[in-house]
Amino acid sequence: MHEIHAREVLKELRLIGAGRVLIQSPEGLRREAEALGGFLEENGIEVMLHGEVNYGACDPADREAKSLGCDALIHLGHSYMKLHLEVPTIFVPAFAEVEVVPALEKNLEEIKKLGKRIALVTTAQHIHQLEKARVFLENNGFEVLIGRGDSRVSWPGQVLGCNFSSARVGGEGVLFIGAGYFHPLGVAIATKKPTLAVNPYSGDATWMKGEAERLIRKRWAQIAKAMDAESFGVVTSTKKGQLRLSEARRIVRLLREHGKRAELLVMNHISYPALEGFSFDAYVVVACPRVPIDDYENWRKPVLTPREAEILLGLREDYEFDEILGVERTEDEPLGVALHGYRNSL
Template structure:
C-alpha cells in the first residue's frame, strides 16, 4: 500500500479554486487514484481519471487536462519535475508503507562489503525513510553520504530511471533501497561503483555489478550491430520531460558529418512496431534513455543512445550511461516543490 495525502491535495485544490481535475496515475496506483477521486468528489470537485500508461513525472497529461477544461492536473505517484506545463499541476508522491530499517539490519554484513564510506540512494516511494536509514547506518559505523542531485530530482538521495546525479558522490560504494532492478541497475552502470540493492519488502539484498557488466556487454553488441548501418532514424519524444530536441539535432549533425544518412523522427510513445514502415538501418533514441536499454530485444534493428552513437563513431572509448540531466542546484535552492504550471 502507498500513503497518499488526500486532504492536503484537497486543500491545495481549494486554494486554486479548482472545480474539475484530471488524475493521472501509473498502473500500480490505479486503486489509489480511485480512492483519491472518490474523496475529492465527496468534497465537491469533479474528477476525471486518466487511463493511459504513465512513465513518470517526465510524462504529464497536462495537455489532456487542458483540452478537457480541467482546472488542474493531479500527477500521482511521482515527485515534482521542473517542466513548462499548460495547467497547474500537483505532483503527489506515493510513499510506500514499509519500514526500511529491518531489511538493512538483516543485511548488515553485506552492506559492510561496500566499505565504510557509502552513498545512500532510493526512489520517491521510500524517500521519507531515508533519514531513518542514515541514522541506522551511522550508528553501525558507516559514513553515509546523501547526494543533493541536480534540478531534475526533488529530494537529496533520490534517483530516477534517467538521472543518477544524487549517486555521484565521493563514496566507496552505493547502497540503493527499493524494489526491482530498474533503478539500481542504472545506478551501477552510471557510477561504476559497487552497488548493493536492498528490497525493503522482501528483505533481499542483490549485488548489481555483474548485472551492470552484462548490460554493458549487450550494449556493445548493439553498437557492433550498427557498425554497417548507413541510415539512422533519430527519435525524440513529445513527452515534455523527454523532449531533447537540441540533443537530437546534434546527433543528426554528428552522423551526417561522419558520412551517415540521418533523419529526425518525432513520436510520443516510442516502440519499434510503429517504425516498421521506415527503411532506416538503425535507430537512435534521444528521449527516455531506458527505451533502447530495456526494450532493445523488441527492436528488429539496432537501437542506440546518443552516447553509444559517439562510441560507434570512435569519439568515445569508455561506456557511459545516457542520462537526462538538470542543472546543478545552489545550496539555498528549495527542493520538493509540488505545484507547477498554469
C-alpha cells in the same frame, strides 16, 4: 500499498479554485487513483481518471487536462519535476508503506563490504524513510553521504531512471534502497563504484557488478549490430520531460558528419512497430534512456542511446549510461520540495 495524502491534495485544489480535475496515475496506482477520485468527488470536485499508460513525472497529461476543460492536473505517484505545464499541476508522490530498516539490519554484513564511507540513494517511493536509514547506518559505524542531486530531482538522495546525479557524492560504494534492477544498475554504471541494492519488500540484497556487466555486454552487442548501418532514424519524444531536441539535432549532425544518412523523427510514445514503415538501418533514441535498453528485444533493427552512437562513431571508448541531467544546484538553493505534494502553477 501506498500512502496518498488526499486531504492535502484537496487543500491545494481549493487554493487553486479547481472545480474539475484530471487524475493521472501509473498502472500500479489505479486503485489509489480511484480512491482519491472518490474522496474528491465527495467534496464537490468533478473528477476524470486518465487511463493511458504513464511513464513518470516526465510524462504529464497537462495537454489532455486543458483540452478537457480541467482546472488542474493531479499527477499521482511521482515527485515534482520542473516543467512548463499548461494547467496547474499537483505532483503527489506515493510513499510505500514498508519499513526499510529491517531489510538493512538483515543485510548489515553485506552492506559492510561497501566500506565505511558510503553514498545512500533511493527512489521517490522510499524517500520519506531515507533519514531513518541514515540514522541506522550511522549508528552502525558508517559515514553516510547523501547527495543533493541536480534540478531534475526533488529530494537529496533520490535517483530517477534517467538521472543519477545524487549518487555522485563520493564514498567507497553506493547503497540503493528499493525494488527492481534498473535504478541500481544505472547507479552502478554511472558512478563506476560497487553498488548494493537492498529490497525492502523481500529483504534481499543484490550486488550490481554482475548485472551491470551483463547489461553492458548486451549494449555492446547492439552497437556491433549497428556497425554496418548507413541510415539512422534519430527519435525524440514530445513528452515534456523527455523532449531533448537539441541533443537529437546534435546526434543527427554527428551521424551526417560521419557519412551516415540521418533523419530526425518525433513521436509521443516511442515503439518499434510504429516505425516499421521507415527504411532506416538503425535507430538512436534521444528520449527516455529506458526505451532502447528495456525494449531493445522488441526492435527488429539495432537501437542505440546517444552515448552508444558516439561509441559507434569512434567519439568515445568507455561505456556510459545515458542520462537526462538538470542544472547543478547552488549552495543556497532549497534541497527539496514538500513531501506530500507540490503545486506547479502557471
